[in-house]
């Protein structure tokens with residue numbers, strides 16, 4: 077059997093599903109293909125933080141993209157929830173990043189300073205202000221407060237993107253794609269899994285698995301980066317929210333404290349380890365001393381699609397007209413999924429992208 081469409085998306089995780097949503101809203105016919113059985117899909121493991129200001133380094137290309145990503149959810153949540161009845165649990169109450177020592181305090185003060193110079197709302201709090209506002213935190217040397225950052229429920233988000241795309245005519249298919257098929261002149265023909273799917277455009281949005289398809293014109297610079305997380309009960313005395321400190325972060329979700337995350341190069345091994353849980357537990361006990369000795373309720377892991385420079389890969393493959401990449405989102409794929417969908421829609425329509433996409437162009441890694 078073969079299915080023909082305008083656009084085929086390989087991978088229906090948060091990035092592929094967002095692309096499907098934006099393309100169907102622009103009137104494209106879309107087939108969204110997701111395996112559904114792969115262990116380690118990043119979106120299922122993700123904490124769902126929207127933290128462009130908390131995470132950005134000076135001169136970081138991720139900041140502008142990330143702010144646009146955060147804004148995407150601020151403006152689309154009502155529309156998405158009205159269309160799908162899915163609550164994506166958007167939290168816009170700010171993120172605190174606590175400094176554990178003087179060195180980290182200096183680094184965060186610099187971060188606050190240059191963000192303010194670029195007119196982004198961001199504050200530095202000294203240790204006394206920290207104790208007054210967040211008395212349940214362990215000792216800190218101050219903290220960065222990013223009032224516009226927040227979080228979202230990534231699993232609900234994927235559900236909403238998929239449902240909205242489907243309501244707009246997308247076909248959702250459960251299949252594992254093995255091969256990209258090209259015409260003799262190099263143009264895209266389609267993809268093959270247990271069936272053949274024909275399309276004018278193919279978007280590779282298969283996360284950490286993006287480079288594993290046969291028939292790609294060249295290797296894709298994406299490698300899995302394992303992230304382990306644990307959940308513990310949210311301590312009663314602490315205000316629900318999102319906090320960074322001591323090398324970890326915590327996110328409040330449904331009464332639990334989700335603590336993350338390790339960054340490990342372990343290939344496609346999605347195993348959880350005692351060392352991973354141990355690191356997360358000992359670090360969170362420094363940030364929230366009252367949780368010391370708590371046992372995890374759950375532990376899980378996922379594979380981020382990591383690139384050498386930490387930026388995603390978004391754009392066309394010149395060797396195969398009709399082939400597009402929307403992958404390599406690393407630690408920020410939930411934050412960036414929505415605007416990746418917008419950028420992909422604009423690129424396919426040959427419209428000028430709303431952001432400068434040169435930092436994320438696929439050909440930045442190619443010397444041949």
Ligand SMILES: Cc1cc2nc3c(=O)[nH]c(=O)nc-3n(C[C@H](O)[C@H](O)[C@H](O)COP(=O)(O)OP(=O)(O)OC[C@H]3O[C@@H](n4cnc5c(N)ncnc54)[C@H](O)[C@@H]3O)c2cc1C
Pocket residue numbers: 086087088089090091092109110111112113114116117118119120121122123124125126251252253254281282283284285286302303304305336337377378379380381402403404405406407408409410411412
């Ligand atoms: C522990 C952890 C915490 C994280 N926290 C955050 C966070 O707080 N904020 C944030 O912005 N990001 C976070 N991330 C990163 C974010 O989850 C990823 O960047 C994002 O999920 C990448 O989206 P994706 O769609 O490219 O890949 P994935 O989410 O991995 O989805 C890829 C999809 O493609 C499918 N697929 C793969 N191969 C095939 C194939 N051959 N055929 C068909 N389907 C296929 C898979 O089944 C999967 O559903 C976190 C990640 C981890 C692991």
